[in-house]
Amino acid sequence: MIEQVDNANRSRIGVDVGGTKIEAVRLDASGxxxxxARIPARPGNEAVIEDIVSAAARVCGGDFQHVSSIGIGTPGRVDHRTGHVDNIVNLSVTSLDxxxxxxxxxxVATHVENDVNAAALGAAAVLGGTQGLPGTVAFLNFGTGLAAGLVQDGAVLHGFSGAAGEVGHIPVEPHRFKCPCGQYGCLETVCxxxxxxxxxxEADPAMPDLIRRARKRESKAVDVLDMVVRAIGDTIQIVAQSVDPDVIVLGGGMAKTGKPLVEVxxxxxxxxxxxxxxxxxxxxxxRLRLAPLDRPVGAIGAAVAV
Structure with missing residues (x-):
């Protein structure tokens, strides 16, 4: 009985590994x-592990005895069963346990999840309160790349090989730009x-300026925005008709555009x-929702991932 009470009072730590920063949160027993805490990210295998541990230690005062689990959300190819990660390009990691x-x-027991999947879990948790959003949630990450995180009743849908949600590399975009993956016409090459x-x-960030100038009917802006938004529409339609989610959350750097992006x-x-x-x-x-950009959804999702 005493052990059960202790476990109930333990907290969970989530760590979001990014190309330039590592962010950690500690969740109490109520979630x-x-x-x-946030610290700069450094390249290399040893530095990445040191920084994850350092960020985690900061949120628990260096005392891991009262922590029940650590969850990590990271870029790269993640084997969520073993915690092995390949190819975190921005951190010069090719293979890391x-x-x-x-x-x-x-x-502390540690679970590793793809960063978009972790963000999907975090967004579902934040938007839905302590119980999370019910049903199926699709988190579309319009960041450096394009991918979807799929959550059903609080659990990530990984698929057979872990490739569920990799919509960015579906080659259906008609302009047929070359993609770093080797294909032509991937959705990621446009949206x-x-x-x-x-x-x-012409501007940084590009999306708010592009929308503003397209609304002024500047011809070049209209053409580019039309290309981008059609690809976003294709992405949403592919996800919606594949998994029929209750909610479609727009996240990633482009989502910081906010209401104007939702409108277009x-x-x-x-x-x-x-x-x-x-x-x-x-x-x-x-079904569209904006990701809560004022909350560390990646780290929160990593903490609740199982």
Whole structure:
């Protein structure tokens, strides 16, 4: 009985590994953030492990005895079963037993999850309160790349090989730009944050300026925005018709554009509905939500990942 009480009072730590920073949170027994910390990220295997452990230690005062679990959300190819990670390009990591090494340093059970999946869990938790959002949640990460995190009743949908949600590399975009993955016409080549910056290099960040100038009917801006928003519409439609989520959360750097981004996406989806009774019945605009950008959803999601 005493052990059960102790476990109930233990907290969980979540760590979000990024290309430039590592952010950690500690959740109390009720799932609320009670501590947070952020440190710069350094490249290399040893530095990444040291920094994850350091960030985690900061949110628990260096005392891991009262921590029940550590969750890590990271870029790269993640084997969530073993905690092994390959190819974190921005941190010069090609192969790393991240989970086992962090667990060895802290003595705490450690789980590693893809960063978009972790953000999907975090967004579902924040938007839905302590119980999370019910049903299926699709988190579309319009960041440097493009990917979706899929959560069903609080659990990540990984698929057979862990590739569920990799919509950015579906080669259906008609301009057929070369993608770093080797294909041509991947959705990521047009509607990721890096793609928009390439297509509209006149401002940083690109998306707010692109929308503003397109609304002024500047022809070049209109053409580029049309290309980007059509690809976003394709992405949303592919995800919606594949997994039929209750909620579609827009996240990543492009989502910082906020309401203007939702407005142009909604306009594109309504245009499609006007041509297709089937789509009109799905009411995809009604399912859209913006990710809570003022909350560390990546770290929160890592903490609740199992």
């Amino acid at each position: 609320l953030v009670c501590e947070s 991240m989970g086992p090494l962090v667990e060895a340093c802290t003595g 990721s944050g890096s793609a928009v910056a390439r297509l509209w290099p 996406i909604t306009s594109e989806l309504r245009r499609r509905e006007g041509q297709c009774r089937f789509l009109a019945g799905l009411d995809l605009p009604g």
